[in-house]
Amino acid sequence: MHNWSQVMQKPQQITPPRSIGVLLFPSFSNHCLANAVEPLRGANMLSRRGLYDWQFLSLDGAGVASSSGLTVQPQARLSDHPGGDYLLVMPSYEFERHATPTLTRALRAAAGRFRTIVGLDTGSYLMAAAGLLDGRRATIHWDELDTLAERFPDVTVTEDRFVIDGTRITCGGTTTTFELMLHLIDAHHGAMLRLEVAALFMHGEADPRADPLTRLPRDRLVQAAVSIMRRNIETPLPVGEIATRLSLSQRGLEAHFARETGMSPRAVYTALRLRQARLLAERTTLSVAEIATRCGYGDASAMTRAFRREFGQPPTVYRQS
Incomplete structure (x- = not known):
């Protein structure tokens, strides 16, 4: 993985x-x-x-x-x-x-x-x-x-x-x-970019009003999970809760992600939150602390460390460059 x-x-x-x-x-x-x-x-x-x-x-x-x-x-x-x-x-x-x-x-x-x-x-x-x-x-x-x-x-x-x-x-x-x-x-460029592009066009979105017991086709489950993640960036949901909304066990959801992306749901969720942080650093003048809050981090230092690991530099340096 x-x-x-x-x-x-x-x-x-x-x-x-x-x-x-x-x-x-x-x-x-x-x-x-x-x-x-x-x-x-x-x-x-x-x-x-x-x-x-x-x-x-x-x-x-x-x-x-x-x-x-x-x-x-x-x-x-x-x-x-x-x-x-x-x-x-x-x-x-x-x-x-x-x-x-x-x-x-x-x-x-x-x-x-x-x-x-x-x-x-x-x-x-x-x-x-x-x-x-x-x-x-x-x-x-x-x-x-x-x-x-x-x-x-x-x-x-x-x-x-x-x-x-x-x-x-x-x-x-x-x-x-x-x-x-x-x-x-x-x-050409990996599962993460494919998931982001699909989410950009709401492809495979799960209707949040739909009956939670309604089963999605297998090939849409990962995209539906990503859609739920994108709607819950500021207050991240436990992976088990996402699985429940899709009528799956947490282990079942993890198996789908491993097969479709080679990544765990938690890793994909973290990557989505950090990409939102990168977007806010690029397009707004929000402080690092405010960006951290909006991306589900209670501690700006923790978000900065994760941001550096993901993109090779902290958000302040990224914004300047």
């Missing part, structure tokens, strides 16, 4: 941001686009680093209107983009009419410039039409599973929410796009 404080003390290796092209087609889904790029923006904001950089693309460089009429002006044509880490292929509606020989050539060429090609919503259909999914597992929006399987017998079509098969990723819809982005953030 990770000791998060020890992890944070290791010098961070500064790497260039991951480069992402977002290829849009007429009638793309605004919802899908937002679920693709907003988690990346959130990761940049929460980490205070440029972890991800993205550009909107189209085949011809002209503005692209979404299914609801919102027009996005691409920053480049696909053929002019030098390539990068990921190309997100996002057609959504009317996808079959986009599967032209021109697009097939463009996608095959792009596959030589981008490390990974990602089909979002119905993007996997265009990838398959270009031969980029032959011999691979893939998914698509569930309304189109049969269409994909019938048209492209060399593709193993599954009902998974998203599928990662080497340098090809496919995703089944708009909500699953958000889940995929959280998964990639976790793979």
Whole structure:
């Protein structure tokens, strides 16, 4: 199990941001686009680093209107983009009419410039039409599973929410796009940032008015626990109380956290409180004592020591820098 404080003390290796092209087609889904790029923006904001950089693309460089009429002006044509880490292929509606020989050539060429090609919503259909999914597992929006399987017998079509098969990723819809982005953030930068990004958008939030005996799906339990923690920063709850609110034993909750994050609930709670302290040090003129109180520390010295362990310097020095 990770000791998060020890992890944070290791010098961070500064790497260039991951480069992402977002290829849009007429009638793309605004919802899908937002679920693709907003988690990346959130990761940049929460980490205070440029972890991800993205550009909107189209085949011809002209503005692209979404299914609801919102027009996005691409920053480049696909053929002019030098390539990068990921190309997100996002057609959504009317996808079959986009599967032209021109697009097939463009996608095959792009596959030589981008490390990974990602089909979002119905993007996997265009990838398959270009031969980029032959011999691979893939998914698509569930309304189109049969269409994909019938048209492209060399593709193993599954009902998974998203599928990662080497340098090809496919995703089944708009909500699953958000889940995929959280998964990639976790793979690139760790479980803690994934939990923070999910909480930023209230993803997996447990309704505090809901019947406490209502069981949450297993994959949402950790996020629901984190949501409870975030709502109780100033007066931290015992881990056992959080478990009770989720109809779990404390041992059961700890097992979920160990499996999903490699950390204990207490370690995650401490990390969340210290990130709130860091935010207050950055954005307010509150005294260290007041920050400590607002983050659940009765003793400013104890908060300062924990802050130093987590971020390598005390809050006063952090604020000045």
